[in-house]
Amino acid sequence: MMQFTCPHCGPRAQAEFVYERTVDSVVALDAPPEDAMRTLFTRNNPRGVDDEIWRHTYGCRAWMVITRHRVTNEISAIRAVGPEALT
Amino acid sequence: MSQYSAFGLLRGAFNGQKHWQPAWRDPQPKSHYDIIIIGGGGHGLATAYYLAKVHGLKNIAVLEKGWIGGGNTGRNTTIVRSNYRLKPLHDLFEFGLKMWEHLSDDLNYNVMFSPRGAMFLGHSDADMTKLAERGDAMRCDGIDADLMTRAEVAKFEPLLDMSRGARFPIDGALIQRRGGTARHDAVAWGYARAADMLGVDIIQKCEVTGFVRDGAAVVGVETTRGRIGAGRVGICVAGNSGHVAGLAGLQLPVESQTLQAMVTEGVKPMINSVIMSQSLHCYISQSDKGGVVFGGDPDNWPSYAQRGNSKVMEGAVAQGLALVPALSRLRMVRTWSGVTDMSFDGAPIIGETPVKNLYLNGGWCYGGFKATPASGWTYAHTLATGTPHALNAPFALDRFERGATIDETGSGPMPNSR
Numbered sequence: 001m002m003q004f005t006c007p008h009c010g011p012r013a014q015a016e017f018v019y020e021r022t023v024d025s026v027v028a029l030d031a032p033p034e035d036a037m038r039t040l041f042t043r044n045n046p047r048g049v050d051d052e053i054w055r056h057t058y059g060c061r062a063w064m065v066i067t068r069h070r071v072t073n074e075i076s077a078i079r080a081v082g083p084e085a086l087t
Numbered sequence: 088m089s090q091y092s093a094f095g096l097l098r099g100a101f102n103g104q105k106h107w108q109p110a111w112r113d114p115q116p117k118s119h120y121d122i123i124i125i126g127g128g129g130h131g132l133a134t135a136y137y138l139a140k141v142h143g144l145k146n147i148a149v150l151e152k153g154w155i156g157g158g159n160t161g162r163n164t165t166i167v168r169s170n171y172r173l174k175p176l177h178d179l180f181e182f183g184l185k186m187w188e189h190l191s192d193d194l195n196y197n198v199m200f201s202p203r204g205a206m207f208l209g210h211s212d213a214d215m216t217k218l219a220e221r222g223d224a225m226r227c228d229g230i231d232a233d234l235m236t237r238a239e240v241a242k243f244e245p246l247l248d249m250s251r252g253a254r255f256p257i258d259g260a261l262i263q264r265r266g267g268t269a270r271h272d273a274v275a276w277g278y279a280r281a282a283d284m285l286g287v288d289i290i291q292k293c294e295v296t297g298f299v300r301d302g303a304a305v306v307g308v309e310t311t312r313g314r315i316g317a318g319r320v321g322i323c324v325a326g327n328s329g330h331v332a333g334l335a336g337l338q339l340p341v342e343s344q345t346l347q348a349m350v351t352e353g354v355k356p357m358i359n360s361v362i363m364s365q366s367l368h369c370y371i372s373q374s375d376k377g378g379v380v381f382g383g384d385p386d387n388w389p390s391y392a393q394r395g396n397s398k399v400m401e402g403a404v405a406q407g408l409a410l411v412p413a414l415s416r417l418r419m420v421r422t423w424s425g426v427t428d429m430s431f432d433g434a435p436i437i438g439e440t441p442v443k444n445l446y447l448n449g450g451w452c453y454g455g456f457k458a459t460p461a462s463g464w465t466y467a468h469t470l471a472t473g474t475p476h477a478l479n480a481p482f483a484l485d486r487f488e489r490g491a492t493i494d495e496t497g498s499g500p501m502p503n504s505r
Contacts, residue, residue: 019388045329
């Protein structure tokens with residue numbers, strides 16, 4: 001099992017986290033329909049590094065972006081998202 | 088290469104079994120093929136076989152980056168059934184199930200298809216209503232489906248926990264008696280041998296690294312064994328669909344995730360059928376060798392790693408033990424995982440792509456094994472004629488933008504329901 005370092009709680013087992021979706025699949029509220037469709041239904045799905053949105057659901061419940069290699073599971077960055085990350 | 092037969096086996100008994108030959112050739116790639124299939128799993132090999140057998144094509148290659156049947160064909164739980172609710176799905180899988188019933192004869196290779204019954208348990212009134220609805224939908228299209236009472240289930244699978252205090256009380260089941268299991272490796276080997284006998288070149292250790300373009304059209308592939316020209320190219324790479332399509336600049340409605348399964352030590356027969364559940368995500372069957380095979384949920388996060396985490400395994404086993412408490416006495420001996428290309432409506436994608444001469448067969452999620460013959464048959468038709476077979480027409484890649492998704496679980500645009 002992987003270990004993620006939550007920006008708020010520190011290192012925790014992956015079992016505490018839930019995957020949401022990739023960063024590039026978040027539909028902008030003002031996106032034209034064809035862009036929204038593409039964002040909603042297609043993925044880069046790289047056999048390599050991608051930015052993923054995870055949530056520390058069974059911990060502090062905060063959202064974060066995890067940059068992870070999908071073959072080696074190597075994590076290169078974890079950053080908080082949401083209002084608290086802006087301050 | 089000679090046909091396998093009981094007589095041949097008997098004759099071999101008198102000459103030290105010295106007559107056995109390699110089941111398929113190991114050819115060098117030619118400079119050009121009419122059709123190249125990327126991916127030497129069950130689906131790719133079946134496609135090549137039907138292209139040669141049904142459509143009479145002679146110049147076909149299957150390119151495999153590792154060894155044939157080494158991906159998801161060798162990593163599933165071998166379950167074969169066609170009990171889907173939606174018409175396009177159960178029509179396709181039923182076409183396949185009818186082929187499974189004669190596959191060993193057709194391929195001259197024993198795929199050990201064992202129609203022992205595929206049973207979905209119901210744990211509540213709501214479950215039984217859903218199962219009845221699904222059974223009705225199947226029977227309307229001539230597919231066998233029987234609702235079982237609680238007493239019938241108890242008689243059919245005596246080791247199920249039928250007590251009212253059970254963690255998941257059993258109210259009844261929906262059974263497809265023609266469903267069952269098959270020997271997964273034999274499916275790949277049988278198709279490979281049969282295709283090879285019809286002249287298909289099966290080229291292993293040959294990874295596709297790019298596409299050769301002439302204008303907008305694909306006219307060949309770059310591989311680790313050099314450039315190979317092609318009239319048409321068919322992608323058939325399961326979990327790597329997104330990666331290979333990406334080499335052609337395509338983005339697919341799939342996300343690759345890990346699906347795990349596991350098997351116990353071999354014991355005497357204790358599970359008669361394939362046990363599944365309407366509410367749980369756990370499937371249990373017993374292999375002919377005696378091992379009890381478990382499967383469960385995908386890991387639910389993107390991965391190409393062919394390994395998953397213990398939490399998901401624990402969940403599948405916990406459900407299995409709750410249904411069949413006697414399994415707690417067995418030791419788990421082996422686990423494995425495959426990379427599944429989870430499509431965004433849970434249904435496969437078979438058909439043309441926006442790139443000329445390039446075709447796609449993928450998005451099977453974790454349900455591709457059972458479809459192997461039907462997938463090969465319809466994909467061969469699509470590749471040979473350039474137009475989809477009636478059975479795979481609903482599974483076109485552009486169905487998402489047309490709003491024509493085939494969403495069996497009604498879960499919306501997400502890989503896997505959650």
